[in-house]
Amino acid sequence: MEGLNWPSFLEFLNVLLCVLHATHAQDVMVCGGFVKADVEINFSQVEVKLYTPQGSLKYSTDCAPNNGYYSIPLYDKGDFILKVEPPDGWSFDPAQVELHIDGATDPCSKGADINFQFQGFGIEGQVISKGTTQGPAGIQVFLKKEGAAEVLQSQKTGPDGGYKFTKVLPGNYVVEASHPKWEFEKAKVEVTVGNANTKVVNNIVIAGYDVHGQVLSEGEPIKGVNFVLFSKTIKQKDVNKCDKTPIKGVGVPEGSKQLCFVVSQLDGKFLFPSLPSGSYSLIPYYKGEKIKFDVLPELIDVQVNHGTVNIKEPFQVAGFSVTGRVLEAAQGSGVANAQLSIDGKRLAVTNAEGIYQLENMKTGTYKIKVEANRIYFDDVSMKISPNTPQLPDIIASKFxxxxxxxxxxxxxxxxxxxxxxxxxxxxxxxxxxxxxxxxxxxxxxxxxxxxxxxxxxxxxxxxxxxxxxxxxxxxxxxxxxxxxxxxxFRAKISGTVTCLEKCKNIHISLIPIAREDDGMAAKIKEGSKGGTFTLENVLPGKYKANLLNDIWCWKSKVLDVEVTDKDVIGVDFQQTGYVISVTSSHDLKLAYTNQDKKLDYRGTFDDVVKGLNKFCLEKPGLYKLKPESCHRFDKEEYSFDTGKPIPLTLTATSHRIDGSIKTDIRIRDIMLSIKTVNKDGTKEETRGPLRGSKDNIKMDDQFMVGPMFYDWDHWAKTGDTVVFQPSSKHILFYPQKADIVVQGDSCPISVKFDGKEGVFIEGLVREKSGGQDGLGGVMITITPKNNKNVKVSILTFNDGSFEHGPFHGNTEYVVEPSMEGYIFEEVHEMLPYHWFAIKLGKVTVKVVGEKDEPLNGVLLSLSGGDFRSNNLTVENGTMVFSNLHPGQFFLRPIMKEYKFEPASQMIEVREGSDVKINIKGFRVAFSCYGSVTSLNGEPELSILVEAVSLDDCASHQEESKTEADGSYRIRGLQPKCSYKLQLRDDPANQHISRAEPRDKIIKVEDSDLNNVNIIAFRRLNQMDISGNIKTSKEHLSSLKVKLFKEDNPDSPIGIVNLGTSVFFYLPSVTIDKETAYVIRLESTLARSMYEYTLPEVKFYADSSYRHFTFEFNPKRKSLEQELNQGSFLILPLIILVATLAYFRQQLIPLAQQGIQSLQMSVQKGGSTGGNGVGAGGDAGSIDLITRKKQKARKIN
CATH class of the missing domain: 2.60.40.1120 (Carboxypeptidase-like, regulatory domain)
Structure with missing residues (x-):
C-alpha cells in the first residue's frame, strides 16, 4: 500500500490496543439478582456465595434487607457455582446455579438477574404405634391447608415413623395420614407454621395392625372355626373390630385374659383387623352342631410390632354327612323321586320335598348326576368338606x-x-x-x-x-x-273412494310386495261423490293398494295393506284438491286467487323452492298467481286452469338489497353513495339526506333520543358488484363502506351500518408537590388497544390539560404520560385521565481511599423495590444514580481487596432530592501479578494458577486463569501471610506436564507482588511446528501463515503475521497420526497490482517436530494496470480502527497474540526463498490421506 508507513502504523496499532486493554482491565462483571419471597422473611439472614467448581469460596455477601437484592463482583472468567445459603430448614428454588463466565453469553455478562425464590420452611413430625414411641415406615402422610381438601405435599414415613415436609409457607395446616388396612386412633393433627421451621408436637397414632391366618382340612379351606385371642398386657378396650363375647369351654393361658375372637370365612381365612403392638396368644376352637373337630396347633404366640402379621403355617382340621335339595327352579318346589348318582353309583333318592342325604363323605370334589321324569338336570361338580354340611341346591335345567x-x-x-x-x-x-x-x-x-x-x-x-x-x-x-x-287362514279387503266432483273412471290395484304376482284390481262402484270397492280371497302377506289418478291430489294415493290372520276393512282414499306444477329459479312465495268470486278462494304457497314444485288447489276453476319475493321475475302475474292443467315456469331477473343505518341520535345530513359495477360498465348514484324511522324515538327533557334507523333498498342483477358508502359530518360509520357481490342465489342481501358519535380524550397532569399546579410539556401518548402500531402523541398545555379527538368510540385506548425526570401517579377522581407528576430524585456517591484519594472502579450496588443498579465509580471516585423514585434504597460498595466504611447503608430518597453519600475504602488484601509461558516464550492461555496459604493463614486459597497473553492476577491475598504459588492440579491444566518452578513461596506484606512468572512444559504428546518463507523482504509485511484442520478451515488453530521475520512458529498440535492439518500462506498484496500464487501444505501430526519452507515470488503487473489505491484504503483503515475500539473485549486477546507473534518473528530473523513449499525435521513425506476427525486443541 503506497503512502502508508507500515512500521509507524503497527506502532500506532500496538499503542491503541494497549489503551483498549487498560480500559478493559478495569471492567468488573457483576452477578446479581434478588432473593424473592411471597411472604415476609428477614432477607439479611440469607447469604449468597460464589464458589469455584472445586468448592473454594470466592465471594460471599448478604442480601439487601429491604428487597433481597444481592450483587457479587467477578474479576475473572471461568466456571463458578452460585449458591444461596439461608438458615437451616429454609428452601429456595434453585438452591444453586452453575455459571460459565465467558464475558458475552452468560447471565452475568449480559446483566441478567439470577433470582432465588423462597419456597418455605420445614415441618417435622412422627407417626407412632399406640403405646410406643416409634412407628412404621411407609405410611403415606399428606399436608393440607387448614379447611381445604387439596393435598399440597405427600411423604412416606421413615424407619422410625418420622416424616418431613419442606417448602412450607407460613400458615395453618393439617397433617393427615392414611393406610389401606391399618386404623388410626389419631389420623390427623393441626400445625401452625410461623417464620421458622416447625416441630409437630402431637403425634399421629396408629390404633392397631391386622393379623391374618387360615385353617384347612386336607388342603381345603374350613369355614366357621373360632379363633380366640388372649394377652397378658393388652387391655380389651384397646382391641377393635372383633367379637368380645366370652367363649366358654376354651382353655385360658396362664396369666392371660380373653380379649375377643373371630371366625374363619368361606375361604378358611380369618382376620383380626386392628390389634395394638404387643404380645398375644391365639387358640383355635371348632364345634359343629353334633360333633367337635380337633384343630392343630392348639395354641400359638403372636407378636405384633409396627405392621401386618401373617401367620404363615395354616391351622389344620384333623378328622362327616351332608344334605341337599333337588328343585324345579330356584326358590321353587322340590322334585320328588329324583335319583342321584356319584361316579355311576346310585346313592340317594329325593323325598316329596326334593331333599336327599349323602353319608360317610370325605373331603373332595364329586360329580353328581340327577334323573327325573320329563325334567332334566345338568351334571354337577361339588366340593364336599366340613365347610359344606348343607350342599348347594341342584336346579332343573330343562323341561x-x-x-x-x-x-x-x-x-x-x-x-x-x-x-x-x-x-x-x-x-x-x-x-x-x-x-x-x-x-x-x-x-x-x-x-x-x-x-x-x-x-x-x-x-x-x-x-x-x-x-x-x-x-x-x-x-x-x-x-x-x-x-x-x-x-x-285366508282374508277379504274392502274400502271407499271420496271425490270433490264425480269420481268417473277410477280403479284400485292391489300389488303384493314380497312375492311375484300380477296382483288384482277392482273398479269402484260410483256414487254421487264417491264409491266403494272389495277384493276377495287375498292370501296372507303385504300389499300396496294404489289409486290410479295423477292429476288430482289425494290424502293418500298409496296405502299399505297387510293381511295376517283376519279380514281387512277401512282401506279409504280421499281427494283433497287439484295438482299444480311450478318450476322456479329461486325460493319464493306464490299468491293465488280463484277467479270465481263466488268461491272467494285465495291463498299463498309459502314454500316454493328452487326447481320443480307441486302443490294442491282445493277448488276447481281458473286462477291468477303472483310471486311474492325479494326477487323480480319475467312476469308479474301467471294463469292456471284446473280443467286444463299446464305447468308454470318462473325465472328471476333481479334481486333486492336491504340497507339500514343505526344511530343513537337524529342526524339530518346522512348521504348514501351507491356504485354498481357489471359487464355493462359502472353506474353511480347518491341518495339523501336519508330520513330516519320515528318508531323508536322518545322525548326526554324536550330532546329526542334514539335509536334512529335509516333504511333503504336497492335492486341489482346477478353478477353486479354494489358498493354502499354512507357519509356525515357528525358521526363515524362502522364499517366505513360495504362491498356486495350479488350472487343471485338468495335475498334480500342485508347491509347494516352503525353510526357513532366521535370520542374526544381529555385529561390533566398536575405536580404532586407544592401547590399541585398543572404541568405543561408532558408527552401524552394515545394508543388503540387493538392496534399498538398506531399511536398519537401530544403535549399538555401550560395548565397541564390536554384534549384530542375525535376517536372511534368502539375502541379502547391506552393513555400514558411521560416526561424526563418524572414518574406519574394515576388519580381516580375528576377527569377520566388525571395524573400527579412526581419529580425523581438522585443519589451521588463519592468513594475515597485511606488518604482521601478518589477510588475508581468501586462497584456500587443500589437497590430498592424493583429498582437495582450496579455501576463502577469513575476516575474522580464518584457515581451518580439518577431518576430514582421516592423511597428507601440499600447501598453497598464492593471491590475485592478493600473494605468500606460504612459497609452498607439504607438511604431515604425524597421527591426531587439529591442525596450525597461519602464512603471511605481501606486496602485489606493485595494481588500477585505474573505470567505463564512456554519455554520459547509463547504465552499459555487458560492455565489455572493458585495461591494456597501457609502457617497461621491456613485454609485460604485464591486462584486465577491466564489471559491470552499468558498473564494472570491472583487477588485477595492477605497481608502478613505466606502462600505457595503453583499451577493448580485441575483438568484445565492436564496438557501441562510440569512447571518451572514447580511451586514458589511468596510473602505478602502491604503491597502487590509483580513479575511472579512461571514456565510451563507441555506433555510430549504435542507436535511443535516451525517454518520459514523464501521471498523478497519487501513482501514479508504482507504475509501471514494460517494453521487449521483440513475438515474445519473456517476455525484456524493459529495465525502468525510475519512482519520482518522470515521464520515463524505455530501452536503445537496433539499427536494422533490420523488428523490432517493444513498450513496456508496468505497475502494482503493487491491482485490488481501483483500476480502470485499462495502455497499451502497438508500434513499429519505423526512426530514431535516438523519444519516447513514456503516460496513466495509475486510479479508486479505492467504500469498501465496499476492504480494508486492508497487513497481508497484510508477509509477502510479508519473503519478498522473504529471497529477495534467498539469490539475491544472480543478483539484484544486475538490482536495481542498477533502482535506478540509478530514481535517474536522479528526477533528470530530469517532468509528468503522462492514460490513453493518444503518440509524438514524428523517427519516423513507429506501425504494426501483420507480425512479423519480429531478433537482440536484450541489456541488463541
Missing amino acids: SLCGRVVIDNYPPGLTRPDHRKVSIKGDSTVIGLSTDKEGQFCTKVQPGAHVVKTLVSKEEEEAGLKLTPAERIVKVVDRPVDDVTFTQ
Whole structure:
C-alpha cells in the first residue's frame, strides 16, 4: 500500500490496543439478582456465595434487607457455582446455579438477574404405634391447608415413623395420614407454621395392625372355626373390630385374659383387623352342631410390632354327612323321586320335598348326576368338606315342550309333506325339529320364554298357505308344557273412494310386495261423490293398494295393506284438491286467487323452492298467481286452469338489497353513495339526506333520543358488484363502506351500518408537590388497544390539560404520560385521565481511599423495590444514580481487596432530592501479578494458577486463569501471610506436564507482588511446528501463515503475521497420526497490482517436530494496470480502527497474540526463498490421506 508507513502504523496499532486493554482491565462483571419471597422473611439472614467448581469460596455477601437484592463482583472468567445459603430448614428454588463466565453469553455478562425464590420452611413430625414411641415406615402422610381438601405435599414415613415436609409457607395446616388396612386412633393433627421451621408436637397414632391366618382340612379351606385371642398386657378396650363375647369351654393361658375372637370365612381365612403392638396368644376352637373337630396347633404366640402379621403355617382340621335339595327352579318346589348318582353309583333318592342325604363323605370334589321324569338336570361338580354340611341346591335345567300343526285344506297342486319343520327359539338357543305324520312334535327346553314357529315353504306361501298364529310365545317356568297348536287362514279387503266432483273412471290395484304376482284390481262402484270397492280371497302377506289418478291430489294415493290372520276393512282414499306444477329459479312465495268470486278462494304457497314444485288447489276453476319475493321475475302475474292443467315456469331477473343505518341520535345530513359495477360498465348514484324511522324515538327533557334507523333498498342483477358508502359530518360509520357481490342465489342481501358519535380524550397532569399546579410539556401518548402500531402523541398545555379527538368510540385506548425526570401517579377522581407528576430524585456517591484519594472502579450496588443498579465509580471516585423514585434504597460498595466504611447503608430518597453519600475504602488484601509461558516464550492461555496459604493463614486459597497473553492476577491475598504459588492440579491444566518452578513461596506484606512468572512444559504428546518463507523482504509485511484442520478451515488453530521475520512458529498440535492439518500462506498484496500464487501444505501430526519452507515470488503487473489505491484504503483503515475500539473485549486477546507473534518473528530473523513449499525435521513425506476427525486443541 503506497503512502502508508507500515512500521509507524503497527506502532500506532500496538499503542491503541494497549489503551483498549487498560480500559478493559478495569471492567468488573457483576452477578446479581434478588432473593424473592411471597411472604415476609428477614432477607439479611440469607447469604449468597460464589464458589469455584472445586468448592473454594470466592465471594460471599448478604442480601439487601429491604428487597433481597444481592450483587457479587467477578474479576475473572471461568466456571463458578452460585449458591444461596439461608438458615437451616429454609428452601429456595434453585438452591444453586452453575455459571460459565465467558464475558458475552452468560447471565452475568449480559446483566441478567439470577433470582432465588423462597419456597418455605420445614415441618417435622412422627407417626407412632399406640403405646410406643416409634412407628412404621411407609405410611403415606399428606399436608393440607387448614379447611381445604387439596393435598399440597405427600411423604412416606421413615424407619422410625418420622416424616418431613419442606417448602412450607407460613400458615395453618393439617397433617393427615392414611393406610389401606391399618386404623388410626389419631389420623390427623393441626400445625401452625410461623417464620421458622416447625416441630409437630402431637403425634399421629396408629390404633392397631391386622393379623391374618387360615385353617384347612386336607388342603381345603374350613369355614366357621373360632379363633380366640388372649394377652397378658393388652387391655380389651384397646382391641377393635372383633367379637368380645366370652367363649366358654376354651382353655385360658396362664396369666392371660380373653380379649375377643373371630371366625374363619368361606375361604378358611380369618382376620383380626386392628390389634395394638404387643404380645398375644391365639387358640383355635371348632364345634359343629353334633360333633367337635380337633384343630392343630392348639395354641400359638403372636407378636405384633409396627405392621401386618401373617401367620404363615395354616391351622389344620384333623378328622362327616351332608344334605341337599333337588328343585324345579330356584326358590321353587322340590322334585320328588329324583335319583342321584356319584361316579355311576346310585346313592340317594329325593323325598316329596326334593331333599336327599349323602353319608360317610370325605373331603373332595364329586360329580353328581340327577334323573327325573320329563325334567332334566345338568351334571354337577361339588366340593364336599366340613365347610359344606348343607350342599348347594341342584336346579332343573330343562323341561319337555310339545304341540301339533293342523292344516285342514292343503293348497291344490302341491304335494303335501309327511313332516313339517318346527323352530323353537329361546334366549340363546334355537332348536329345529319335525312333526310326525299326525303333525305332532315334542322336545326339551330350558326355562324361559320360547318362540315356537312352524316353517312354511316358499312355494306354500306363494300358493297361499298361512298358519295362524305365525308364532307362539311359550313360557316354561318350572314344569313341562303341552298343546302348542297352529291352524290355516285366508282374508277379504274392502274400502271407499271420496271425490270433490264425480269420481268417473277410477280403479284400485292391489300389488303384493314380497312375492311375484300380477296382483288384482277392482273398479269402484260410483256414487254421487264417491264409491266403494272389495277384493276377495287375498292370501296372507303385504300389499300396496294404489289409486290410479295423477292429476288430482289425494290424502293418500298409496296405502299399505297387510293381511295376517283376519279380514281387512277401512282401506279409504280421499281427494283433497287439484295438482299444480311450478318450476322456479329461486325460493319464493306464490299468491293465488280463484277467479270465481263466488268461491272467494285465495291463498299463498309459502314454500316454493328452487326447481320443480307441486302443490294442491282445493277448488276447481281458473286462477291468477303472483310471486311474492325479494326477487323480480319475467312476469308479474301467471294463469292456471284446473280443467286444463299446464305447468308454470318462473325465472328471476333481479334481486333486492336491504340497507339500514343505526344511530343513537337524529342526524339530518346522512348521504348514501351507491356504485354498481357489471359487464355493462359502472353506474353511480347518491341518495339523501336519508330520513330516519320515528318508531323508536322518545322525548326526554324536550330532546329526542334514539335509536334512529335509516333504511333503504336497492335492486341489482346477478353478477353486479354494489358498493354502499354512507357519509356525515357528525358521526363515524362502522364499517366505513360495504362491498356486495350479488350472487343471485338468495335475498334480500342485508347491509347494516352503525353510526357513532366521535370520542374526544381529555385529561390533566398536575405536580404532586407544592401547590399541585398543572404541568405543561408532558408527552401524552394515545394508543388503540387493538392496534399498538398506531399511536398519537401530544403535549399538555401550560395548565397541564390536554384534549384530542375525535376517536372511534368502539375502541379502547391506552393513555400514558411521560416526561424526563418524572414518574406519574394515576388519580381516580375528576377527569377520566388525571395524573400527579412526581419529580425523581438522585443519589451521588463519592468513594475515597485511606488518604482521601478518589477510588475508581468501586462497584456500587443500589437497590430498592424493583429498582437495582450496579455501576463502577469513575476516575474522580464518584457515581451518580439518577431518576430514582421516592423511597428507601440499600447501598453497598464492593471491590475485592478493600473494605468500606460504612459497609452498607439504607438511604431515604425524597421527591426531587439529591442525596450525597461519602464512603471511605481501606486496602485489606493485595494481588500477585505474573505470567505463564512456554519455554520459547509463547504465552499459555487458560492455565489455572493458585495461591494456597501457609502457617497461621491456613485454609485460604485464591486462584486465577491466564489471559491470552499468558498473564494472570491472583487477588485477595492477605497481608502478613505466606502462600505457595503453583499451577493448580485441575483438568484445565492436564496438557501441562510440569512447571518451572514447580511451586514458589511468596510473602505478602502491604503491597502487590509483580513479575511472579512461571514456565510451563507441555506433555510430549504435542507436535511443535516451525517454518520459514523464501521471498523478497519487501513482501514479508504482507504475509501471514494460517494453521487449521483440513475438515474445519473456517476455525484456524493459529495465525502468525510475519512482519520482518522470515521464520515463524505455530501452536503445537496433539499427536494422533490420523488428523490432517493444513498450513496456508496468505497475502494482503493487491491482485490488481501483483500476480502470485499462495502455497499451502497438508500434513499429519505423526512426530514431535516438523519444519516447513514456503516460496513466495509475486510479479508486479505492467504500469498501465496499476492504480494508486492508497487513497481508497484510508477509509477502510479508519473503519478498522473504529471497529477495534467498539469490539475491544472480543478483539484484544486475538490482536495481542498477533502482535506478540509478530514481535517474536522479528526477533528470530530469517532468509528468503522462492514460490513453493518444503518440509524438514524428523517427519516423513507429506501425504494426501483420507480425512479423519480429531478433537482440536484450541489456541488463541
